[in-house]
Amino acid sequence: MTNLLDDLAWRGLLYQQTDAEGMEQLLGKEKISLYCGVDPTADSMHIGHIVPLLTLRRFQMHGHRPILLVGGATGMIGDPSGRSEERQLQTTEQIDLNVQGIKKQMEQIFDFESENGAQMVNNQEWIGSMNVIEFLRDFGKLININYMLGKDSIASRLDTGLSFTEFTYTLIQGIDFNHLYDHFGCRVQVGGSDQWGNITTGLEMIRKTHDENAKAYGITIPLVTKSDGTKFGKSASGSVWLDAKKTSPYEFYQFWINTADSDVIKYLKIFTFLERAEIEALEVTVENEPHLRKAQITLAEEMTRLIHGQDALDQAIRISQALFSGNLKALTATEMKDAFKDVPxxxxxxxxxxxxxxxxxxxxxxxxxxxxxxxxxxxxxxxxxxxxxxxxxxxxxxxxxxxxxxxxxxxxxxxxxxxx
CATH class of the missing domain: 3.10.290.10 (RNA-binding S4 domain)
Incomplete structure (x- = not known):
């Protein structure tokens, strides 16, 4: 099997590592548990959320165990990373509904049944019962204020304003990593590039609560961008959601099939599990036969099948073919509604x-x-x-x-x- 870290590097999925040499040695000698967190700010993820999760799935395919943390507690606070304003706080009931929606989508991406099946955890289980004295005494004393002020996610908000609530977010995420290290044997956290500060806080907390033999690592994934400089993950009608009720499988399929030639090979590397040889063969078709759009069709099929299943992919292809041929009689009323949702x-x-x-x-x-x-x-x-x-x-x-x-x-x- 291809070396995992080499494959991640080829796909452009390695941005920062806390200890690249130590990480390589760790993966070379044992199968590990590693985690990625998602805050339930909505009842569905959108495609901008899934790059770290798909990376975690790649680790699972190499025999490692993914831990999927849904932030029932952190979701009630708000992560200042990448934000210029305070997040609108949600009720416990809404967050519980959001967690259920995200859980279904995780089950579509990960294998939960095999020997190294994914585990889903909710940090509400260990944060929710913690009182303020425990928080300040057991964890607040571990992290220096100057250390926190050095975090980009915090420093960038000092001029515009940052509540104490969001200021403490990085501490709570550090508690998460520490808890998973102790109770699940979790050695690595994977996150987007905006999570670097939170990941390193977790490593600092593990360092201060364990002896010198404790070893944990962090990896971040680069922000996905489009070659023309516009934001990835947006269609004409807004965010591209994983929930079929928010973005129909047909719309989802069309988003990927409309990928520019200049982006399609990069997206095949990042989002699909196709082997290197197959992606390189598709790269040749983009150069020599761009009008056939083989790479875009492959990308759209792989992603729609992964998120929505084969039946939904078949439906999306049927709608696309009917629109191309003009034979709308082949469509059901529901399919027509999906296909023409954005027409005048x-x-x-x-x-x-x-x-x-x-x-x-x-x-x-x-x-x-x-x-x-x-x-x-x-x-x-x-x-x-x-x-x-x-x-x-x-x-x-x-x-x-x-x-x-x-x-x-x-x-x-x-x-x-x-x-x-």
Missing amino acids: SVEMAKEEKTIVDFIVEATVSPSKRQAREDVANGAISINGEKVTDVAYVVSGADRLEDEFMIVRRGKKNYKMIKFV
């Missing part, structure tokens, strides 16, 4: 109208004269069915689920009609 829409009353009056009112055609020409020339279709009779009456039979309709003019001009 207009609201209309549930009334019968001739096709000419209907498409003018729906602003599909600009005038009645043009509408008659469009219908007669076969340029208008409703839900994938061409309408060529200018006397055709649009009725309830044309409404999908009695609430919407897809009208197309020409080859690519779609409009969703929502009935109220």
